[in-house]
Amino acid sequence: xxxxxxxxxxxxxxxxxxxxxxxxxxxxxxxxxxxxxxxxxxxxxxxxxxxxxxxxxxxxxxxxxxxxxxxxxxxxxxxxxxxxxxxxxxxxxxxxxxxxxxxxxxxxxxxxxxxxxxxxxxxxxxxxxxxxxxxxxxxxxxxxxxxxxxxxxxxxxxxxxxxxxxxxxxxxxxxxxxxxxxxxxxxxxxxxxxxxxxxxxxxxxxxxxxxxxxxxxxxxxxxxxxxxxxxxxxxxxxxxxxxxxxxxxxxxxxxxxxxxxxxx
Numbered sequence: 001x002x003x004x005x006x007x008x009x010x011x012x013x014x015x016x017x018x019x020x021x022x023x024x025x026x027x028x029x030x031x032x033x034x035x036x037x038x039x040x041x042x043x044x045x046x047x048x049x050x051x052x053x054x055x056x057x058x059x060x061x062x063x064x065x066x067x068x069x070x071x072x073x074x075x076x077x078x079x080x081x082x083x084x085x086x087x088x089x090x091x092x093x094x095x096x097x098x099x100x101x102x103x104x105x106x107x108x109x110x111x112x113x114x115x116x117x118x119x120x121x122x123x124x125x126x127x128x129x130x131x132x133x134x135x136x137x138x139x140x141x142x143x144x145x146x147x148x149x150x151x152x153x154x155x156x157x158x159x160x161x162x163x164x165x166x167x168x169x170x171x172x173x174x175x176x177x178x179x180x181x182x183x184x185x186x187x188x189x190x191x192x193x194x195x196x197x198x199x200x201x202x203x204x205x206x207x208x209x210x211x212x213x214x215x216x217x218x219x220x221x222x223x224x225x226x227x228x229x230x231x232x233x234x235x236x237x238x239x240x241x242x243x244x245x246x247x248x249x250x251x252x253x254x255x256x257x258x259x260x261x262x263x264x
Contacts, residue, residue, distance in 0.1 A: 043224040052228035060213065061232060068209035069236070071126055072198035075133025076190060082134070083141025084183065090142070091149020100142070108139040116201045126208070129201040136197050137190035141183065148182030192237055199233060 027045060034044040043051075055061050090097035115135050119128035202211025210229055217225035 040221075040223060043227055047224050048227045048231065051222075051224040052231055055225065055228055064208070064210050064213050065232065065236065067126075068195070068198055068202060068211065071129040071202070071207070071209060072133055072194040075130040075198065076137055076194035078130070078134040079137030079190060079194070080141055080187060083138040083186075084145045086138075087142040087145025088149045088179070091146040091152075097146060097150075101146075104139045104142050107135060108143075112136050112197050112200065113204075116204050119201070120205055125205065128205050129198055129207050129209075132201045133194045133197050137194055140190050140193075141186045144182050144186035145179070148179045151182070152179075188241075191240060195233060195237060 030042070030045055033042045039047060052061075086096075086100060090100050112132060115132045116128065119131045122128070123131055198209070199211040199214065201207070202209040203215045204211075206212055206215065210233060214226055214229045217223075217229065
């Protein structure tokens with residue numbers, strides 16, 4: 001094994017060890033809080049896992065998970081599409097940027113809870129959840145897309161056009177990688193946000209899903225069920241991060257070197 005590969009392997013091992021250490025500290029803190037304040041305030045890990053298993057076997061987890069995932073994904077896709085299109089146009093045209101940037105700042109400054117209340121009055125049901133997720137995520141993607149479009153290398157694009165590069169090749173090798181490097185952090189951030197906003201909107205709207213399950217557990221003063229639902233949300237975020245976002249980032253950043261620096 002070469003020295004570089006050995007260093008990479010050691011780095012991955014250290015990363016896993018540090019991650020496990022952080023998780024261990026979290027679990028220790030959880031158990032300490034349970035012993036200090038009792039099950040009514042903070043249920044123990046064993047009780048939470050037993051409740052989670054009972055909910056899973058009872059058929060409560062999967063339908064709620066599917067409903068929340070659908071609401072979050074629909075709102076997230078709308079927010080990503082609107083933010084990317086409008087942000088790209090704003091980055092390419094100064095007048096569009098000057099017009100839309102104040103609107104984006106206003107939308108970004110309005111708390112998600114306020115959007116939920118308004119959406120309940122305007123739409124109700126699951127569409128209130130979808131709208132809230134979309135309006136909460138779009139301004140973040142808009143800002144990233146604007147910056148990406150503004151920083152496009154005009155000389156590189158002109159050289160590609162001078163050599164009559166086809167549009168598909170320019171989109172894949174010139175515009176796409178550059179825009180993706182700006183958009184990916186916003187996409188990853190808004191993915192986690194879409195889940196949290198969706199759960200919060202469901203909790204207040206009674207539109208079903210995980211949020212509705214948390215609302216029911218709160219009404220029944222069942223903290224073990226509440227923590228079980230929280231674990232479901234956390235596990236799904238981790239799964240999305242490792243199975244979707246990280247492989248996508250690796251496949252879309254093939255133009256970068258092994259050290260993460262952009263190739264000349």
